[in-house]
Amino acid sequence: MKDQYFGDINDYRKYGLLRTIAPAIDGPLLIGWMLTPDDGTRDGEQRDYLERTQLHRHRDPALYDGLQSMLRDAPRPSVRLIESSSLLPRARFHSEIVPDSKSDREHWTAGLLTAARGADLVFVDPDNGIEVPSAPIGRKGSSKYVAWDELQSLWQLGASLLIYQHFPRRPREAFAKELVHRLRERTGANLIEAFHTSHVLFLLAAQPRHESSLHAACETLTSRWHGEISPIGFRGPRPPMLGLV
Numbered sequence: 049m050k051d052q053y054f055g056d057i058n059d060y061r062k063y064g065l066l067r068t069i070a071p072a073i074d075g076p077l078l079i080g081w082m083l084t085p086d087d088g089t090r091d092g093e094q095r096d097y098l099e100r101t102q103l104h105r106h107r108d109p110a111l112y113d114g115l116q117s118m119l120r121d122a123p124r125p126s127v128r129l130i131e132s133s134s135l136l137p138r139a140r141f142h143s144e145i146v147p148d149s150k151s152d153r154e155h156w157t158a159g160l161l162t163a164a165r166g167a168d169l170v171f172v173d174p175d176n177g178i179e180v181p182s183a184p185i186g187r188k189g190s191s192k193y194v195a196w197d198e199l200q201s202l203w204q205l206g207a208s209l210l211i212y213q214h215f216p217r218r219p220r221e222a223f224a225k226e227l228v229h230r231l232r233e234r235t236g237a238n239l240i241e242a243f244h245t246s247h248v249l250f251l252l253a254a255q256p257r258h259e260s261s262l263h264a265a266c267e268t269l270t271s272r273w274h275g276e277i278s279p280i281g282f283r284g285p286r287p288p289m290l291g292l293v
Contacts, residue, residue, distance in 0.1 A: 049173040049212075052086040054125035055115045056094040061245050061277055062212065063115075064108045066136060066171060068272060069210065072265035073258055075168030077139045078207070080160050081127055082146050082174040084191050095119065107273055111135055140167070146174075150186030157198055161205065168258070170207040172199070177213035177249075178227065196234055203235045208258045213249040224249055224280045241266050242280040249280065 053059060070077045097104045098116050105112040118129040131141050142163040147153055164170050175192035178199070183190045194211065203209060211231075216223065224242045228251065232240055237253040239262065244250070254262045270279060 049081045049083050049127065049175065050086050051083070051124070051126045054127055054129065055098075055119045057097045058094070058245065058248055060097060060104070060107075060111065060115060061248070061273070062173075062250075063111055063130065063135065064273060065243070065250060065269060065277055066139075066210070067108060067111060068269045069252065069262065069265045070136070070138070070169055072261040073168045073208065075138075076166060077136065078142065078164050078167035078170045079136070079139055080142045080163070080170060080172045082172060082191075082194060083127070083143060084146055084175055107276065146191040148186070148188050148191045153185055153190070157195075157201075160198065161201055164202055164205050164207055167205075167207050168255075169210065170202050171210040171212070172202075173212045175214075178211065196230070199231070200234045203237075203253065203255075206255060208255045208262065209235070209251075209253045211251040211253075213251060215244075215247060215249055220244065220249075221280060224251075227251060239263060243269070243277050244280050245277055250277075 066077070066079075098112075098119070101112075114133055114135050118133065119125065122129055127141075127143065130136060131143070140163065142160050144156055144159055146156055172194045174194045177193060179185065179190070179193040179195045183193055185195050199209060199211070213227065224244070227249070228240050228242055231237065231251055231253055235253050238256065239254040239259045241252040241254075241262070242249060243252075243266075252262065252266070269277060
């Protein structure tokens with residue numbers, strides 16, 4: 049995540065997803081921004097949706113109005129704006145810049161895991177997504193990825209996971225299915241949901257105690273954001289109804 053992206057169309061969908069999913073869990077939400085420095089480009093300026101009110105506002109009016117107001121009044125885009133708002137109730141934040149060097153990354157990861165203690169849901173928001181062989185942790189550019197070991201450690205703390213992932217140039221459904229398989233191998237999660245927007249994949253791995261509530265929240269998400277946030281074409285298994293054998 050870069051501050052320059054704050055409030056763009058991907059952010060609107062991302063926060064809309066969080067505002068639908070997170071209330072299904074009683075405990076705290078941790079947002080690990082995985083911030084990297086702004087790069088001086090004009091990336092992240094996809095904010096013209098804020099001028100097309102009739103097309104977008106109805107998805108989440110409070111969020112839409114809040115982002116519109118923050119971006120109008122702030123000197124520059126920054127995730128600090130939403131941190132200081134009331135748009136993500138019960139959320140806390142890990143906002144340290146992600147380093148590239150291996151030793152500094154280990155320190156950063158320790159801070160993330162400390163911040164995640166007691167959280168029921170952790171959202172990780174890297175620039176690109178889950179680590180790839182061409183950018184192992186410690187190499188230049190690795191700060192744009194969340195490591196599999198980091199995800200596994202967060203899971204072992206007892207948190208359900210929501211992961212932001214950009215699509216590479218390859219068939220999308222096959223790519224998503226591969227990541228779901230690897231996430232299930234790493235976590236043992238029974239319920240893993242995959243959603244996509246025009247450019248982004250979201251992966252949700254539910255802890256066993258959260259399966260029923262998160263499954264219901266995903267159904268609400270699909271209805272509320274129909275046409276903008278959609279199931280990737282396969283879903284995790286429906287959790288058993290409570291009280292039934």
